[in-house]
Amino acid sequence: MSNCPRCGAMFSCAPVDESKDRPCWCSALPSLSPADLQALGADPAGSCFCPACLKTLIAARAEQTASDGK
Numbered sequence: 859m860s861n862c863p864r865c866g867a868m869f870s871c872a873p874v875d876e877s878k879d880r881p882c883w884c885s886a887l888p889s890l891s892p893a894d895l896q897a898l899g900a901d902p903a904g905s906c907f908c909p910a911c912l913k914t915l916i917a918a919r920a921e922q923t924a925s926d927g928k
């Protein structure tokens with residue numbers, strides 16, 4: 859199990875938990891680059907986020923990108 863660096867929730871991440879024989883749930887979601895995370899003020903420090911935070915961050919980044927692109 860891993861701890862979310864944003865909210866502290868426990869969650870499982872296949873790459874972090876070394877269960878490499880199956881795809882992680884996060885591979886089904888759009889990925890955020892380190893630059894995306896910095897723009898959101900979220901530094902994962904080499905970790906992953908819990909499902910709730912990752913979805914929140916992806917939505918927030920999508921909104922930022924939409925307003926930047928005008």
Ligand SMILES: [Zn+2]
Pocket residue numbers: 862863864865866867907908909910911912
């Ligand atoms: Zn979280």
